[in-house]
Amino acid sequence: MNIITKLTLRYLKENRQRTFTTIIGVVISVAMIVAVPTLLASMIDLARRQTVKENGDWHVSYSLVLAKDLELIRKDESTSSIALSQPIGFSPLEESLSYNKTMIYFTRMDEKAMNTYHVALVEGRLPEAENEIAWSSSIASEGGVIQKVGDEIEVVIGDRIVPADEKNPERVLSREDYTAYSDNTGEVVEVFRPRETHKFLITGIIDPGTLENYPAIGFLAMQYLDADHLEPTDLVDVAVKWKQIDNGANKNANRLLTKLKINAEQIDFNHSLLRYYGILSDRNMAILYGVGTILLVLIIVGSVALIYNAFAISVVERSRQFGILSSVGATRFQKRSAILQEAFLIGLIAIPIGLAAGTAGIGLTMRFLEPLFEGVVGTSSEPLRLVFSPGALVTSVIIALITLLVSAWIPSKHAGSVTPIESIRMTQDLRIKPKDVNTSDLTRHLFGFEAELGLKNLKRNRKRYSVIIFSLVISIVLFLAVSSFTIYGDKAADHYAKELKYPVWVRVHSDVNVEKQVQILSEIARLEGVTDSMLIKTVPLDIQLEPEQINPVIRNTRQPEEYAEFGGNTPIAFAIQLLGQADFDKFLAANKISELPQNDQEAVPVVLINSKTLLMSKDKYQPIDPFFVERGETLEAAVHLRDGITEDKVKLKIAAIAAEMPNGDVGFDLSPHMLLVGVRETFDRLAPPAADERSIGWVYLQMNAADTSKLTNDILAYQNTHPVGGLMIQDINAYQRAERNIKVITKVFSYGFVILITLVGIANIYNTVMTSVAQRKQEFAMLRAVGMTSEGLKKMIRYESLFYGFRALTIGLLVGTGINYLLFRQISEGFRLKFQLPWLAILIVIVVMMATVGLTTLSASNNASKDSIVEALKNENY
Amino acid sequence: MEILRVEHLTKTYQQGETTIAALNDVSFSVEKGEFVAVIGPSGSGKSTLLHIIGGVDKPTSGKVFIDDVDIFKLKESSLAIFRRRQVGLIYQFYNLIPVLTVEENVTLPLLLDGRKVDEDQLGDVLTTLNLNDRLGHLPNQLSGGQQQRVSISRALITRPAIVLADEPTGNLDSQSTAEIVELLSLSNQKYKQTLIMVTHNERIALQADRIIAIVDGKISRDEVIRK
Incomplete structure (x- = not known):
C-alpha cells in the first residue's frame, strides 16, 4: 500500500470519532442524492403503469394489415407480442341518452387484445360463434339502454362517412375519429351508410377498458377473433408490444412500415406511454428532470458546504504531519493526494451505506405516503412502487464522488501548500496581529475574562471560523426557506380549502329533458346518507345595463380584451340560479333576508349576489364591485337560447342583496359577473320555458353527506341500475382530500430534506467543536498550568461555542428572513397574504442550534478539563 | 570534494516598521564527509541558515549549491524530490509521524519516493542506531532519546548528500545527549556522511570537525578543530 494511503488510513482510524461523524454526514448526503433519482424513476414508473392502465399496454400499432403479413410483425426483432383486432363497423344507437356516444362500435378481438386494452368480462361468457357478441356495460350506465345476457338484438352495421365536397373526396371515418365529424361551422356533417343487418346473441357484458374513451362516439361491442381462422387477405x-423500449425499436417500427407496404397514416405510436421512456420529447418529463436537477444541485451545494468543513479541519489538524512529510521530501502532489484519498476512503465506506440508506429511506417514505397518493394521480390510480434503477444508482455514485471531490478540493490545495517551516515553527499563530484578536472591553465586563479569551480564540483562526459560520448559516437558511415556503403554500391553498355546504355536485349529462333531469336528481337527493341538498337550475340571460351602472374601472379597462365589451351598449351575459321555494327560503334565511312574496305578476323578485371581481392592478388582484345595481331596481333580461338567439324578455326585480351564493360560497371572479337568484316556479310562470328546454340552462344537484365517498359510489350504483344516461359527479371533498394529501406529501419531502441537511449540519458542528478542542489540548494545559480552573476552562470553551452559535444565528436568520420575504413576494401575487415571519421555524432553529452547540461543547469541555496538565504539555507531536 | 556551497545568503523579516536581518551575507562551503557544528546564541540566525540549506525556507537573496545544484533554481516539486534524496533533516522535536511505526517513520523518504527498501541498508542503519527491537513501536511508546534515534535513522536512510541537524539534543537529558552526539559522530565516520549540526552547546560542538559561529546573522568565527 502506498505510504500516503497508509498514513491517511491510520489517521482516520486514530480519529475514530471525527471520521465517524464525517462518514455520517456523507452517508446522509449520499442518501439524499440517491433518493432524488430513485424517486424520479419510481414516479416515471408509476406514470408508465398509469398510462398502460389508461391507454393500453402496447407501444406501436399498425392498422389494416393483411393477415398474411402478420408473420413479418411477429418475427420482427423488436416485437415481444402482438394483439389482433378487426374493425367491423358502426351502428347507430337511437335510444342512447348520452350526448356523445350515439353509436355502437363493433369489433373482433383476440384474447391478447382484450388484455392489451384491459377489456374484461363482467357477466356471462365471451362470444365464440359468428353471431355472438359481448356488450359494453356502459351501454346501460351511460346510454341508458339496458340489455341482458341472452337477449337477441338486430342491428344495422355500416360506416360513418364524410360525403365528398368541392375540395375533398368522400372519407370513411374510423374508430380513431372519436367525435362526430363536424365542419368549420360546427355542424355535424358525417352520415351513416348502412352495409348489412345482423342478428346477434348477447353472451356477456364486458368492461370496455381503454377502448371506450370518454369522448368516443361509440360504445363497444365485441366479437371473438380467432387468429388461426383468418384468411390471408x-x-x-x-x-x-416491444421487447425493449428504445430508439432502436422506434426506428425498427418505421422500417417495418415499408416492409408491410402500408402508408404512414396506418402506423400509430402510443405517444402518451413512449414519452415516459424518453423516446419522444415531452414537456412534462423535461419539467420532472428539471425539478430533479434543481433538487440535486441544492443537495450538492448544501452537502459540499458542510462536508468541505470536515476536510478543512483535517488539513489544519494534519498540517504538522504534512510539514514533516514535506521536510522529508513529500511533493505538493503527495500532500494533496493525502486529503483527496481521505475523501475517497470516506466515500468508500459512506457511499455504499448512503446508497442503501437512501434507497431504503425513500422506499419507506413512499410506502407510508402511498395511501395519500390515492386520488392524486387519478381516481383509480396505480400504486406507487419503489424502482431500483441501475442508471439512478450509477448517477448517484458519480454525483456523490463529485460532491466529495469538490468538498475536498480546496482543502487539498491548502494541504499541498503546507511548507515544512510552517509546521515546524507553528508560524500560523505567529502571523496574527494584535488587532486581529481585538475584543471590546464590554465582553470582559459582561461575561468575564474567560469569555473574552473565547472570543479571541475565534478571531485567531478567521478562516476556520468563517467556514463553520458558513456551514451553520446554510443549514439555517435552508430550513427557514422551506418553512416559509410551506407556510405560504398552506395559506395560498387555504383560499380554496373552505368547508363547503354542498361538497357533492351531480348533473345529468345526457339527452333527457329538464323535467326528467329534475326527476332523476330528486331521486338521487333521496339516496341514503344525504344530509342536505339543493336543486338548482341555471338559466343564462342577457341584460342591458346603463353605462354608469358599470364600474368605470372595468369600463375603462380596454387592455384585457374580455372587458372591452363592457364599455359599449351591448347586453351583458348573466346567469340566474333558480331554486325550489323551500331551497330559496333556506337561502334567504342563510343570508338573513326576510321572505320575499312571489305573487308579483310583472317581475320576478330576485336576490342579487354581491360578488366582487378580482382585477389585476399593480401586480396584485384587487377585489372591486363590477356593477352598480341597487335594491328595488327592475332589470329587463332576455332569456338565452342556443347560438345567441334570445327568447322573450322577462323583468327581474332586485328584491334583496346577499353576500353568499346559495351554495354558501362568497363570489369572486376574474371576469365581471353578476349572479341572480330566484324561485324556479315564479320564473317559469313569467317566462315560459322554450320548447327545446335543454338549450336554456342546466340543472344540477348539490348535496352533502357524512361520507361523501360512499355517496359518490351510491350515485354511481344508481346510474348503473337506472337508465339515466351519463351523470357528472363531482366530490369536492375528494378533491380537497387530494389537495391536502399533496400538501402532506410536499411537506414530508421538503421537511425531510431540511431535516437531513440539518443533520449533516449538526454532524459538522459536532466535528468542528470536538476537533478544535482536541487540537488545543496543549494550550488548555498551559492555561490550567498558569492557574485557570477547570470551571474557567469550561466557561471559556462554552463562550467560544456560544459566540459561534450566536454569529451563525444572526447571519442565518437575517438571510433566511430575506429569502422568506422574496418567497412572500413571489407567492403573494394573486392571493391576499400578509407578510409573516415563520416564528415557529425561527424558534426551532434557535433551539436546535443552541442545543447542538451546547451539548457538543459540554462533552468537549469535560474532556478537555479532565486531561492531565503534564501529559498534555509534554505531548509535542500534536 | 565540495558538497555544499553557500553564497551571500541574506534573510530578512519584516516586523512592523523595522526590518530584521536573520542572516546577513553569509558565505561558506563544506567538503564531503565533513562534520560541521554551527553555534551561536538564541536568535543569532543559525536555525534559519539550516532551514535555508535544507530548502524548507527561502533566502531573501543568495544561493545554496548542494552537489553543484542551485537548489533555489529548482521548481517546488523538484526541490521536494531533491530534498527527499539529497537532504536529511533532524529536528529538536523529532517530528515523527505519530501514526506510523518506527520502521515506517525511518523508511518514509523511500516510501514517498516509491522506492523499494534495501533491507541490508535498513538493517545496517537500525543496528547502528540500536533500534532493531523497536521496529513495530509507535513514536509515543518511545523515550525522547529513542525518538531522536528514529529521526536520525530517517535522515540517514537515503544516504543523502548532506544531513542537517537542528539542535538535535535540545530536548534530551544529558545521558541521551551524549548518546545522540556519539551516534551522529559515528554515522559521520562510518558512512562518510556530511553533517551540519546547529547547537548552542559549545561542549557538543567540540565533537565536530569544524565549528562555525554565528552572531547577529554573520559568521563571526569559522575554524577547523580536527582534520
Whole structure:
C-alpha cells in the first residue's frame, strides 16, 4: 500500500470519532442524492403503469394489415407480442341518452387484445360463434339502454362517412375519429351508410377498458377473433408490444412500415406511454428532470458546504504531519493526494451505506405516503412502487464522488501548500496581529475574562471560523426557506380549502329533458346518507345595463380584451340560479333576508349576489364591485337560447342583496359577473320555458353527506341500475382530500430534506467543536498550568461555542428572513397574504442550534478539563 | 570534494516598521564527509541558515549549491524530490509521524519516493542506531532519546548528500545527549556522511570537525578543530 494511503488510513482510524461523524454526514448526503433519482424513476414508473392502465399496454400499432403479413410483425426483432383486432363497423344507437356516444362500435378481438386494452368480462361468457357478441356495460350506465345476457338484438352495421365536397373526396371515418365529424361551422356533417343487418346473441357484458374513451362516439361491442381462422387477405389491426423500449425499436417500427407496404397514416405510436421512456420529447418529463436537477444541485451545494468543513479541519489538524512529510521530501502532489484519498476512503465506506440508506429511506417514505397518493394521480390510480434503477444508482455514485471531490478540493490545495517551516515553527499563530484578536472591553465586563479569551480564540483562526459560520448559516437558511415556503403554500391553498355546504355536485349529462333531469336528481337527493341538498337550475340571460351602472374601472379597462365589451351598449351575459321555494327560503334565511312574496305578476323578485371581481392592478388582484345595481331596481333580461338567439324578455326585480351564493360560497371572479337568484316556479310562470328546454340552462344537484365517498359510489350504483344516461359527479371533498394529501406529501419531502441537511449540519458542528478542542489540548494545559480552573476552562470553551452559535444565528436568520420575504413576494401575487415571519421555524432553529452547540461543547469541555496538565504539555507531536 | 556551497545568503523579516536581518551575507562551503557544528546564541540566525540549506525556507537573496545544484533554481516539486534524496533533516522535536511505526517513520523518504527498501541498508542503519527491537513501536511508546534515534535513522536512510541537524539534543537529558552526539559522530565516520549540526552547546560542538559561529546573522568565527 502506498505510504500516503497508509498514513491517511491510520489517521482516520486514530480519529475514530471525527471520521465517524464525517462518514455520517456523507452517508446522509449520499442518501439524499440517491433518493432524488430513485424517486424520479419510481414516479416515471408509476406514470408508465398509469398510462398502460389508461391507454393500453402496447407501444406501436399498425392498422389494416393483411393477415398474411402478420408473420413479418411477429418475427420482427423488436416485437415481444402482438394483439389482433378487426374493425367491423358502426351502428347507430337511437335510444342512447348520452350526448356523445350515439353509436355502437363493433369489433373482433383476440384474447391478447382484450388484455392489451384491459377489456374484461363482467357477466356471462365471451362470444365464440359468428353471431355472438359481448356488450359494453356502459351501454346501460351511460346510454341508458339496458340489455341482458341472452337477449337477441338486430342491428344495422355500416360506416360513418364524410360525403365528398368541392375540395375533398368522400372519407370513411374510423374508430380513431372519436367525435362526430363536424365542419368549420360546427355542424355535424358525417352520415351513416348502412352495409348489412345482423342478428346477434348477447353472451356477456364486458368492461370496455381503454377502448371506450370518454369522448368516443361509440360504445363497444365485441366479437371473438380467432387468429388461426383468418384468411390471408383479411385486414386486421395489430397492436405491438416491444421487447425493449428504445430508439432502436422506434426506428425498427418505421422500417417495418415499408416492409408491410402500408402508408404512414396506418402506423400509430402510443405517444402518451413512449414519452415516459424518453423516446419522444415531452414537456412534462423535461419539467420532472428539471425539478430533479434543481433538487440535486441544492443537495450538492448544501452537502459540499458542510462536508468541505470536515476536510478543512483535517488539513489544519494534519498540517504538522504534512510539514514533516514535506521536510522529508513529500511533493505538493503527495500532500494533496493525502486529503483527496481521505475523501475517497470516506466515500468508500459512506457511499455504499448512503446508497442503501437512501434507497431504503425513500422506499419507506413512499410506502407510508402511498395511501395519500390515492386520488392524486387519478381516481383509480396505480400504486406507487419503489424502482431500483441501475442508471439512478450509477448517477448517484458519480454525483456523490463529485460532491466529495469538490468538498475536498480546496482543502487539498491548502494541504499541498503546507511548507515544512510552517509546521515546524507553528508560524500560523505567529502571523496574527494584535488587532486581529481585538475584543471590546464590554465582553470582559459582561461575561468575564474567560469569555473574552473565547472570543479571541475565534478571531485567531478567521478562516476556520468563517467556514463553520458558513456551514451553520446554510443549514439555517435552508430550513427557514422551506418553512416559509410551506407556510405560504398552506395559506395560498387555504383560499380554496373552505368547508363547503354542498361538497357533492351531480348533473345529468345526457339527452333527457329538464323535467326528467329534475326527476332523476330528486331521486338521487333521496339516496341514503344525504344530509342536505339543493336543486338548482341555471338559466343564462342577457341584460342591458346603463353605462354608469358599470364600474368605470372595468369600463375603462380596454387592455384585457374580455372587458372591452363592457364599455359599449351591448347586453351583458348573466346567469340566474333558480331554486325550489323551500331551497330559496333556506337561502334567504342563510343570508338573513326576510321572505320575499312571489305573487308579483310583472317581475320576478330576485336576490342579487354581491360578488366582487378580482382585477389585476399593480401586480396584485384587487377585489372591486363590477356593477352598480341597487335594491328595488327592475332589470329587463332576455332569456338565452342556443347560438345567441334570445327568447322573450322577462323583468327581474332586485328584491334583496346577499353576500353568499346559495351554495354558501362568497363570489369572486376574474371576469365581471353578476349572479341572480330566484324561485324556479315564479320564473317559469313569467317566462315560459322554450320548447327545446335543454338549450336554456342546466340543472344540477348539490348535496352533502357524512361520507361523501360512499355517496359518490351510491350515485354511481344508481346510474348503473337506472337508465339515466351519463351523470357528472363531482366530490369536492375528494378533491380537497387530494389537495391536502399533496400538501402532506410536499411537506414530508421538503421537511425531510431540511431535516437531513440539518443533520449533516449538526454532524459538522459536532466535528468542528470536538476537533478544535482536541487540537488545543496543549494550550488548555498551559492555561490550567498558569492557574485557570477547570470551571474557567469550561466557561471559556462554552463562550467560544456560544459566540459561534450566536454569529451563525444572526447571519442565518437575517438571510433566511430575506429569502422568506422574496418567497412572500413571489407567492403573494394573486392571493391576499400578509407578510409573516415563520416564528415557529425561527424558534426551532434557535433551539436546535443552541442545543447542538451546547451539548457538543459540554462533552468537549469535560474532556478537555479532565486531561492531565503534564501529559498534555509534554505531548509535542500534536 | 565540495558538497555544499553557500553564497551571500541574506534573510530578512519584516516586523512592523523595522526590518530584521536573520542572516546577513553569509558565505561558506563544506567538503564531503565533513562534520560541521554551527553555534551561536538564541536568535543569532543559525536555525534559519539550516532551514535555508535544507530548502524548507527561502533566502531573501543568495544561493545554496548542494552537489553543484542551485537548489533555489529548482521548481517546488523538484526541490521536494531533491530534498527527499539529497537532504536529511533532524529536528529538536523529532517530528515523527505519530501514526506510523518506527520502521515506517525511518523508511518514509523511500516510501514517498516509491522506492523499494534495501533491507541490508535498513538493517545496517537500525543496528547502528540500536533500534532493531523497536521496529513495530509507535513514536509515543518511545523515550525522547529513542525518538531522536528514529529521526536520525530517517535522515540517514537515503544516504543523502548532506544531513542537517537542528539542535538535535535540545530536548534530551544529558545521558541521551551524549548518546545522540556519539551516534551522529559515528554515522559521520562510518558512512562518510556530511553533517551540519546547529547547537548552542559549545561542549557538543567540540565533537565536530569544524565549528562555525554565528552572531547577529554573520559568521563571526569559522575554524577547523580536527582534520
